[in-house]
Structure formats: structure tokens, C-alpha cells
Amino acid sequence: MVKRKDVAKLAGVSEATVSRVFNNVTPLREETKRKVLDAAKQLNYYPNAIAQSFAKGKSRNIGVIVPFLPKIHLLSTYYFSEILSGIGMKLGERDYGLLLLFQPPNEKKDYVQLFHKQKVDGVIILGSQDTPGETESLNKLHEQGFPYCLVNQTFANFPFHSIDAQHYEGSYAAVSLLVEKGLKRIAFLNGPMRFSNSYERFAGYKDALKEAGITCSSNLLFEGNYSRTSGLKTAEQMANYMSEIDAVFSANDRMAVGLIHGLSELGYQVGQNYAIIGYDDSDIASLMKPQLSSVRVPLFDMGQQAAEKVLAMLDEGIHSPTQVRLPVTIIERDSIQMSEKEMD
Amino acid sequence: MVKRKDVAKLAGVSEATVSRVFNNVTPLREETKRKVLDAAKQLNYYPNAIAQSFAKGKSRNIGVIVPFLPKIHLLSTYYFSEILSGIGMKLGERDYGLLLLFQPPNEKKDYVQLFHKQKVDGVIILGSQDTPGETESLNKLHEQGFPYCLVNQTFANFPFHSIDAQHYEGSYAAVSLLVEKGLKRIAFLNGPMRFSNSYERFAGYKDALKEAGITCSSNLLFEGNYSRTSGLKTAEQMANYMSEIDAVFSANDRMAVGLIHGLSELGYQVGQNYAIIGYDDSDIASLMKPQLSSVRVPLFDMGQQAAEKVLAMLDEGIHSPTQVRLPVTIIERDSIQMSEKEMD
Structure with missing residues (x-):
């Protein structure tokens, strides 16, 4: 296990200086600090002692x-x-x-x-x-x-x-399943990209379509914020493209529920006008009619x-x-x- | 506002003794403690200062x-x-x-x-x-x-x-509503009596039946523990009495969901063989088919x-x-x- 003295040696400073850097108590020159942090990183050093000292x-x-x-x-x-x-x-x-x-x-x-x-x-x-x-x-x-x-x-x-x-794999599998059912024009209701799992779902969606030789149209990409309300709001936008849509992949079940509700009000029904798969497999998925397919996340x-x-x-x-x-x-x-x- | 000295006077002890009782630091004779606590209760005295001292x-x-x-x-x-x-x-x-x-x-x-x-x-x-x-x-x-x-x-x-x-009122109203619908033989699936709201629901159930001139049969009283599983288990017991039951009042929706599921497996369907009203108005109530009536608790x-x-x-x-x-x-x-x- 890497010790404080190893870090001190590599950084060319005293052990006390290493402690000071991690304790963050006394002001230190930026350069010294950098040297110590770089050495610590290089050696994979985690100053447990400090965490422990607080933990007293x-x-x-x-x-x-x-x-x-x-x-x-x-x-x-x-x-x-x-x-x-x-x-x-x-x-x-x-x-x-x-x-x-x-x-x-x-x-x-x-x-x-x-x-x-x-x-x-x-x-x-x-x-x-x-x-x-x-x-x-x-x-x-x-x-x-x-x-x-x-x-x-x-x-x-x-x-x-x-x-x-494994959100990439989950999204890839969900979209591939729709394709296997003959549903090729697949809209995607995703969440914001600042969440890594939105990003990963998008990558899975794109790759599954690519693998199937389907061109992903940007018209069919929609963004909500994982809330039911955002799904409901998306229904109005999506309604304009329903003639181009066979199925929807929704990045969570809550948005799917809102979307299904909104599209239903506008005259589009699950199973008749489009298929849909959600994500999370929340408790509501199996209580809905028709029951919502989903990707179960543990x-x-x-x-x-x-x-x-x-x-x-x-x-x-x-x-x-x-x-x-x-x-x-x-x-x-x-x-x-x-x-x-x-x-x- | 009642002060420490008022309590001391009524209890016939010093102010320091009052503090000692509430601080619970030094050992005190049980009798002294009792006198002080009784005086405090009688005067409606709350030693905020102590709470405040901890709150420092x-x-x-x-x-x-x-x-x-x-x-x-x-x-x-x-x-x-x-x-x-x-x-x-x-x-x-x-x-x-x-x-x-x-x-x-x-x-x-x-x-x-x-x-x-x-x-x-x-x-x-x-x-x-x-x-x-x-x-x-x-x-x-x-x-x-x-x-x-x-x-x-x-x-x-x-x-x-x-x-x-207001659980007494809620239960009274729920049972009265069933009676108004002509459903007079009402089974009750309650939770354990150590919860005051189970006790209150029972009181509301009994009084509503009494008001309607209906005799409450102990055969129709069942107890679960507010879980879905306990509702499911109750179905087996209740099935023996279904010929005597028009409706069920369940003390929460979770037990109702389990019960409905269990009774359905045994061949008894909501709306055909019995009516049911739950309690809490949880999110699942409106998602079920048929939708579950319930008592909404804020x-x-x-x-x-x-x-x-x-x-x-x-x-x-x-x-x-x-x-x-x-x-x-x-x-x-x-x-x-x-x-x-x-x-x-």
C-alpha cells in the first residue's frame, strides 16, 4: 500500500507538506500543491488517514x-x-x-x-x-x-x-427488440444529456438503428426531463410526426406514461397507432392497460x-x-x- | 408563561432540583422526581431552556x-x-x-x-x-x-x-357510501389495533353500520398488516364467506390490491361478485381496472x-x-x- 512518504519522495517535498496539502489547512504555493497532487495521482495514493481523522x-x-x-x-x-x-x-x-x-x-x-x-x-x-x-x-x-x-x-x-x-446495452436491446417486431421508424424521447445515462441511452439507440441499417432521423428525437409532465408536453410535438412513427422508445416510464396519456387525448392509441417501450420498469408499468414494456434497472x-x-x-x-x-x-x-x- | 420557579414552588423543591430532574444528570429520589414532573404537568410547563441548551x-x-x-x-x-x-x-x-x-x-x-x-x-x-x-x-x-x-x-x-x-370520519363516510349503494353486508379488512388509525377506522365502520341498522358480524372482520401480501393472504380466508359479502372496506389500498388479486385467482371479481373501497388513495388506485375507490389522505x-x-x-x-x-x-x-x- 502506498504511504505518505512515497508521495513525499516522488514530489520532492517533506511528509509534513503532503499532509498539509491534503489537510488543506495552511496556505501553500500552488506549485507545491500541484506537485503533491500529481505524485499522489501517479501512485494511486488515497490519504485515508485524513478521512479517518475526521471520522474520529x-x-x-x-x-x-x-x-x-x-x-x-x-x-x-x-x-x-x-x-x-x-x-x-x-x-x-x-x-x-x-x-x-x-x-x-x-x-x-x-x-x-x-x-x-x-x-x-x-x-x-x-x-x-x-x-x-x-x-x-x-x-x-x-x-x-x-x-x-x-x-x-x-x-x-x-x-x-x-x-x-448498463444503459448502453439496455437501450441497444430495447431498440433492437422493436426493430425485430418490424417497427422500424422509432422515435426517441430522451432526458437531458448532462446525465450520463441519457447520453448512453442515445448511443445505444443510434447504434441499434445503425446495426439494422436504419437512418436515424433527427425529426424523431425529442427531449423531456424525466417527469411525467414533460412526457405529456412532448405528445403535442410528437403528434405532428405520428404518420412517420411506428414505435417510441422512452428513456423512463414516467415520461412514457405522460406521453401515452397525451397522445391518447390527441387520438393516438398504443397498440393501434404506435408501439412503446419505457425504461426503469417502475411499479406502474405492469398496472397500465396495455401493460408497458420496459427495461428493468436494479x-x-x-x-x-x-x-x-x-x-x-x-x-x-x-x-x-x-x-x-x-x-x-x-x-x-x-x-x-x-x-x-x-x-x- | 410558566417558569421554573413556579414548578419549584408547587413541587416544594428548589429551582436547581427542577433543573436536575429535567437534565436527568444526577441521580434523584424517585419521589422527588415524581413531585416535580407532576407539578410541571399540572402547570403545563415545558423546559425549553434545556432543549435550547442542547440545541447550542x-x-x-x-x-x-x-x-x-x-x-x-x-x-x-x-x-x-x-x-x-x-x-x-x-x-x-x-x-x-x-x-x-x-x-x-x-x-x-x-x-x-x-x-x-x-x-x-x-x-x-x-x-x-x-x-x-x-x-x-x-x-x-x-x-x-x-x-x-x-x-x-x-x-x-x-x-x-x-x-x-380524520380517520374516524373517513371510515364512517366510506362505509356509509357502500350502504347507500345498497351494499349492506360489508366485510372489513383492517390493520393492527396498535395503530390508532386502525382503531379509528374500526370505530367509523361500526358506527356507520349501526347508524344504518346493520348488525356487524364478526365473521366479516379480517386483519392484515397493511402490506400487499397480507391482503393476498386474506383472500383465502375471505373466500369462504363470499356468499355473505356484498362489499369490502380495506384499511389501505395496498391490502386492497393484494386482496383483489387473491380473490380474482379464486374466481371472485370486483364489480361482479363484490364491490370494494380502499384507503389512502395511492397512485395505483386510479391505474387499476376497474379503478379503485378510496379515501384520500393528505x-x-x-x-x-x-x-x-x-x-x-x-x-x-x-x-x-x-x-x-x-x-x-x-x-x-x-x-x-x-x-x-x-x-x-
């Missing part, structure tokens, strides 16, 4: 960051409630408290101060987005060796600890594994960055069956 | 107690997720953290120690039950003047702070008001115990319409 006054709370969105019953959504249930299960077993911390999505984050204030022993981050401010704050958390884990967000250029799902397990990971970091220290991807499953239901008349 | 090291966290039930995705249930969304909304607005604390339902609780450990500035208690251990722990919290609030549980003999709903508002109440106690001190009851609304849907043939 252990709170036995794990912080869970969730976006604060006024007027949205966020915790009532299948997505957040399943992840939280999984986290809660693990923390409950180990007698840890789950500290929900609400953060307005567009405010500057400072995750490290949560540790300095001794509010938490570790942190799990939901709803993280690929923005410069967010990346900077996560990088600080990572470099200073605090126990943390992202859920359902992966950063292409940073080795942040994360538990994610959100509960992802929450459990994120909590396990953070607790393991507390118990055993942080050894190396890990990105975990859990598999997803296609759940085939009635919403991708077109009535025979229409398929003639 | 404010955590800016509000604790939310939830039952720890392994294998149950508790936070994914409509009931808990809506209350938590409401709490979270208020706390998020005021920049407080929500500390979820999981407590195994059958373990001895010690709510006061949460304050001593300075983990929380106030506490909101969900899933509280009327058991001797629970009552004792709540009484300590109450007498020592800590900011707290119960949600959806009222204790008949203790003036604990609570936000509840769970989100209850969560918001509980958080507001605890924050107000922190800001302004605790003046007097308050029990709030929010109104509920009957939501009539297809599940209480019998097909005409059956009603002949």
Missing part, C-alpha cells in the same frame, strides 16, 4: 445527496424511492442513519464541507450531473480520500467511485451496493477507484404488440 | 424515525414516500437535513438520546405504535421539552404533539405540517401540546359500481 468524531450518519426540486414529490418517484429503499436497507442493518441532504441542482456544491462539519461519515450522491461545478466538487471529494459513491452517473474523464447500470440493488461500498470504505479504507455496472433486463409486455390490422 | 451545538438535522423492516421496500410505499416528500420539501426550503433513522419496531426506543448525542435538533416520528415501551419513550421526549411531532398516530391518554387525519401535507411544526418549535419554543387532524376525502371510482345483473 464519527456521526454514524451516511449523507445522501438528492436534488431539491420544489413542487416535485421527488421521494415518491419510483426511481428515487427504490434507490433510497436499497440504501436504507443496508444502513439500517448496520445501524447507520441516512442523512438526506437536499441540494438545489443549480447551486454550487461543496461536498467536502459535509465531512468537515462532521455531519456524515460518508456520502452517496444521487442525481449528479456532468457540469463543471459538480465535477470540481466531486474531484475534491475524491482527491481528499473521503468515502463516497455516485449512483447512476458515470463521468467519462474522471475515475469517480460509482454504481451504475435500482434497489444499486442503492444497496452504493451503501455497501461506502461502508466498506469506512471499514477497510479506500484502495482504488471502482466503477460498477449492473446488468439491466428487457421486460416484454403488451405495449409493443401492434394489433394485426395495423401490421398488415 | 445545532446539527441543522431533523430526525425522521421510520420502522426498519428487512425485505420491505418501505420507502417505496406510497404512504411513507408521500409523507417523506412533504417533510423533505419543508426541510429543503429551510436548508435542514433530513436524518432518516431506522428503528426495528419491536426494540426499545430512546428518542431523547438522539438529542443528547446532538444528532438532531428535532424529531418526526412515523409508524409509531401504541405499546407501553413506545409510550414511555415518547412521554420522556414530551416532558423534557424537545421539539418533536408524531405523524398519523394519536395517543388517547397522552397529549403528544401530532399531525393526524399524506404529503401531513408531512409538510409535521416539519413546519417542529421547525416552529425550534424557532419559537413549545407553547402547548397540539393535535391536528386534517380532513380526508372520499374518491368514488368504478370499484364500488356493481354490474346491473348482480344488483337485481
Whole structure:
């Protein structure tokens, strides 16, 4: 295991200087700081000792960051409630408290101060987005060796600890399934690209169409924000293109529900005018008529594994960055069956 | 406002003794303690100063107690997720953290120690039950003047702070509605009586039948534990009495869903063989076919008001115990319409 003295040697500074850099207490020359951080990175050094020193006054709370969105019953959504249930299960077993911390999505984050204030022993981050401010704050958390884990967000250029799902593969499989059913003109209702899983779904969609020799028309690309309302609003735009659409791939079930409702009001029915497949396999999918096909994401397990990971970091220290991807499953239901008349 | 010296005078002890009782630091004779607590109760004295002294090291966290039930995705249930969304909304607005604390339902609780450990500035208690251990722990919290609030549980003999709903009225109205539809033989699937709202639902059910001149047969009383599985299991028992049953009143929607599913497997269908009304008006109620009638409980508002109440106690001190009851609304849907043939 890499020690403080190894970093000091490579950076050409004293061990005390290494500590000062990671403790962030005394002012240091930018150049010295850079040298130490570069050496630490090169050696894969994680200053557990520092995290441990804060942990002396252990709170036995794990912080869970969730976006604060006024007027949205966020915790009532299948997505957040399943992840939280999984986290809660693990923390409950180990007698840890789950500290929900609400953060307005567009405010500057400072995750490290949560540790300095001794509010938490570790942190799990939901709803993280690929923005410069967010990346900077996560990088600080990572470099200073605090126990943390992202859920359902992966950063292409940073080795942040994360538990994610195989969204590229899931989207590829969902779109390929529609193609196999003879549904070739496939509209895509995606979420914002600042979420890595929107980006990955788009890549899966594009590649599946390409593989099938289908040209992806930009007319058939729509964007919502993963809410039911955004699906409902999209119906009006999509209605203009229904003569060009055989099927819809929706990046989550909530948007699919809104879209189905909106299109129905405008005279377009699932199974008669179009097929649809959602994503997440939330509890409503099987309760709808026709039942909604979907891509099952193991959100509960992802929450459990994120909590396990953070607790393991507390118990055993942080050894190396890990990105975990859990598999997803296609759940085939009635919403991708077109009535025979229409398929003639 | 009642002061410490008033309590000292009435109890016939020194002011320091009063403080010692409420601080719970030094050992005291049981008799002295009793005298002081009785005097405090008689005068409606709440030792805010003590709560404030702990609050000096404010955590800016509000604790939310939830039952720890392994294998149950508790936070994914409509009931808990809506209350938590409401709490979270208020706390998020005021920049407080929500500390979820999981407590195994059958373990001895010690709510006061949460304050001593300075983990929380106030506490909101969900899933509280009327058991001797629970009552004792709540009484300590109450007498020592800590900011707290119960949600959806009222204790008949203790003036604990609570936000509840009008469950007696809701149940009375639900059962009366079935009677008005000509459905007179009404089975009742209730939850356990240690929850005050089960008790209140039973009282509303009984009184509505009595008012209508209908004798309530104990054959038609069933008990589950508010889970879907318990509703499913009840189907087997209820099936033996279906010839005596016109309608079912279920104490929540989750049990209703399980029951409907179970009865359907055994050959009994809603609208043909029986009518049914649930409780909570969860999101699934309107998605089912036929749509489930239900009693809408303002769970989100209850969560918001509980958080507001605890924050107000922190800001302004605790003046007097308050029990709030929010109104509920009957939501009539297809599940209480019998097909005409059956009603002949």
C-alpha cells in the first residue's frame, strides 16, 4: 500500500507538506500543491488517514445527496424511492442513519464541507450531473480520500467511485427488440444529456438503428426531463410526426406514461397507432392497460451496493477507484404488440 | 408563561432540583422526581431552556424515525414516500437535513438520546405504535421539552404533539357510501389495533353500520398488516364467506390490491361478485381496472405540517401540546359500481 512518504519522495517535498496539502489547512504555493497532487495521482495514493481523522468524531450518519426540486414529490418517484429503499436497507442493518441532504441542482456544491462539519461519515450522491461545478466538487471529494459513491452517473474523464447500470446495452436491446417486431421508424424521447445515462441511452439507440441499417432521423428525437409532465408536453410535438412513427422508445416510464396519456387525448392509441417501450420498469408499468414494456434497472440493488461500498470504505479504507455496472433486463409486455390490422 | 420557579414552588423543591430532574444528570429520589414532573404537568410547563441548551451545538438535522423492516421496500410505499416528500420539501426550503433513522419496531426506543448525542435538533416520528415501551419513550421526549411531532398516530391518554387525519370520519363516510349503494353486508379488512388509525377506522365502520341498522358480524372482520401480501393472504380466508359479502372496506389500498388479486385467482371479481373501497388513495388506485375507490389522505401535507411544526418549535419554543387532524376525502371510482345483473 502506498504511504505518505512515497508521495513525499516522488514530489520532492517533506511528509509534513503532503499532509498539509491534503489537510488543506495552511496556505501553500500552488506549485507545491500541484506537485503533491500529481505524485499522489501517479501512485494511486488515497490519504485515508485524513478521512479517518475526521471520522474520529464519527456521526454514524451516511449523507445522501438528492436534488431539491420544489413542487416535485421527488421521494415518491419510483426511481428515487427504490434507490433510497436499497440504501436504507443496508444502513439500517448496520445501524447507520441516512442523512438526506437536499441540494438545489443549480447551486454550487461543496461536498467536502459535509465531512468537515462532521455531519456524515460518508456520502452517496444521487442525481449528479456532468457540469463543471459538480465535477470540481466531486474531484475534491475524491482527491481528499473521503468515502463516497455516485449512483447512476458515470463521468467519462474522471475515475469517480460509482454504481451504475448498463444503459448502453439496455437501450441497444430495447431498440433492437422493436426493430425485430418490424417497427422500424422509432422515435426517441430522451432526458437531458448532462446525465450520463441519457447520453448512453442515445448511443445505444443510434447504434441499434445503425446495426439494422436504419437512418436515424433527427425529426424523431425529442427531449423531456424525466417527469411525467414533460412526457405529456412532448405528445403535442410528437403528434405532428405520428404518420412517420411506428414505435417510441422512452428513456423512463414516467415520461412514457405522460406521453401515452397525451397522445391518447390527441387520438393516438398504443397498440393501434404506435408501439412503446419505457425504461426503469417502475411499479406502474405492469398496472397500465396495455401493460408497458420496459427495461428493468436494479435500482434497489444499486442503492444497496452504493451503501455497501461506502461502508466498506469506512471499514477497510479506500484502495482504488471502482466503477460498477449492473446488468439491466428487457421486460416484454403488451405495449409493443401492434394489433394485426395495423401490421398488415 | 410558566417558569421554573413556579414548578419549584408547587413541587416544594428548589429551582436547581427542577433543573436536575429535567437534565436527568444526577441521580434523584424517585419521589422527588415524581413531585416535580407532576407539578410541571399540572402547570403545563415545558423546559425549553434545556432543549435550547442542547440545541447550542445545532446539527441543522431533523430526525425522521421510520420502522426498519428487512425485505420491505418501505420507502417505496406510497404512504411513507408521500409523507417523506412533504417533510423533505419543508426541510429543503429551510436548508435542514433530513436524518432518516431506522428503528426495528419491536426494540426499545430512546428518542431523547438522539438529542443528547446532538444528532438532531428535532424529531418526526412515523409508524409509531401504541405499546407501553413506545409510550414511555415518547412521554420522556414530551416532558423534557424537545421539539418533536408524531405523524398519523394519536395517543388517547397522552397529549403528544401530532399531525393526524380524520380517520374516524373517513371510515364512517366510506362505509356509509357502500350502504347507500345498497351494499349492506360489508366485510372489513383492517390493520393492527396498535395503530390508532386502525382503531379509528374500526370505530367509523361500526358506527356507520349501526347508524344504518346493520348488525356487524364478526365473521366479516379480517386483519392484515397493511402490506400487499397480507391482503393476498386474506383472500383465502375471505373466500369462504363470499356468499355473505356484498362489499369490502380495506384499511389501505395496498391490502386492497393484494386482496383483489387473491380473490380474482379464486374466481371472485370486483364489480361482479363484490364491490370494494380502499384507503389512502395511492397512485395505483386510479391505474387499476376497474379503478379503485378510496379515501384520500393528505399524506404529503401531513408531512409538510409535521416539519413546519417542529421547525416552529425550534424557532419559537413549545407553547402547548397540539393535535391536528386534517380532513380526508372520499374518491368514488368504478370499484364500488356493481354490474346491473348482480344488483337485481
